[in-house]
Amino acid sequence: MQNLKIQEEVNSLMGLGQHYDEQLKLASLELGDFSDDDLALLDKCVQYYSLLHIHDFNLNYLRDFYYAKKRECIENRQTAVQQRVELQRILSSIDEVTRDVVMLERFKGxxxxxxxxxxxxVxxxxxxxxxxxxxxxxxxTLTIPKDFNIESVIDKVDSLEQR
Structure with missing residues (x-):
């Protein structure tokens, strides 16, 4: 009984393999067309499918995964650009403060x-x-006479200056 189930599962997997081979041939692809890295990725993908018991390969999942990774990459680039702008702003403010410190040190000196x-x-x-x-x-100690007239002295000085 157990052998019968295993035999049926092997037959269904072989049929599925033939189906995928036919699909690849329809797309004009052969397994020999792939590089070693691509084949390693495909092998890893097949391992995951077998571990997760997934037998229907849906390209929409692959596209969703691709777009999610693409979005993540774009967001990472955007974050990096924002961080570069922020870093540039901080560096320019550091330069400005450094110039102010130098000026204040000169003033202090x-x-x-x-x-x-x-x-x-003192x-x-x-x-x-x-x-x-x-x-x-x-x-x-200076004694000023009672009949001293300061205005007459000023007038005499003025007349001397005019001569």
Missing amino acids: AAEERLIPDIVV QRNSQQLATKQALLDRQK
Whole structure:
């Protein structure tokens, strides 16, 4: 009984093989026309068909698979292009920031060159305060006569300047 089932299955597979050979001949193809790589792919395909118990070969499935792979390839290219554009944008912003950093470093260097140390500032302030105090002290000791008229002195200076 078991042998009978196996014999029937072998006969049906042989008939299916002959059917496919006839289909290939109708398309003017012979198995010898395929390269070794193509034959290896066909062998792999046959193995998958036998493992999955698929006996009807439908070209629509192959076309669907091809178009799915083609779509995936196009999407991958599109993603790569988008990533290249994004990378270019990031690189240009990095260049811009680098230029800004260089400019700020030059500014910082110039500012540090012009910077006056704290000790010098304190010394100048103390000198100015001492000079101010000395002038105030001289002003206090200066006695101005009561009959002094500043306007007459200004008029005399103006007349001297005009000559």
